[in-house]
Every structure is written in C-alpha cells, then in structure tokens.
Amino acid sequence: MYLPGKLIPENIHDMPFEDFLKLLAMAEIARDLRIEDIEVGVNKGYVEAHPDSQ
Numbered sequence: 001m002y003l004p005g006k007l008i009p010e011n012i013h014d015m016p017f018e019d020f021l022k023l024l025a026m027a028e029i030a031r032d033l034r035i036e037d038i039e040v041g042v043n044k045g046y047v048e049a050h051p052d053s054q
Contacts, residue, residue: 002030 003026009015047053 002027002034 003023007023007026012020
C-alpha cells in the first residue's frame with residue numbers, strides 16, 4: 001500500500017530476508033510520512049478555519 005509496485009518483487013517469499021527487511025523499513029517510513037502529511041494538513045485547515053484560536 002505504501003510502496004510503488006515496482007519495488008515489490010513478484011515472489012516476495014523467495015527474496016532474501018535482508019531485502020525483505022529493507023522493503024519493510026521503506027514501507028514504515030512512507031507510512032509515517034503519510035500520517036505526518038495528514039496531521040499537518042488537518043492542523044493547517046483548523047487554523048485557517050479558526051483564526052481567532054491562536
């Protein structure tokens with residue numbers, strides 16, 4: 001879900017464990033960045049909708 005399909009091999013069960021861990025780490029970083037982007041967007045939207053709350 002968080003990585004482009006090009007990065008994921010067709011047969012993930014046959015890949016070396018180290019490569020699997022690298023993919024997992026990249027997916028976790030991409031997930032964290034997506035969550036951070038959503039949080040920033042929500043916070044910006046709230047501030048813009050309620051300018052008197054600062």
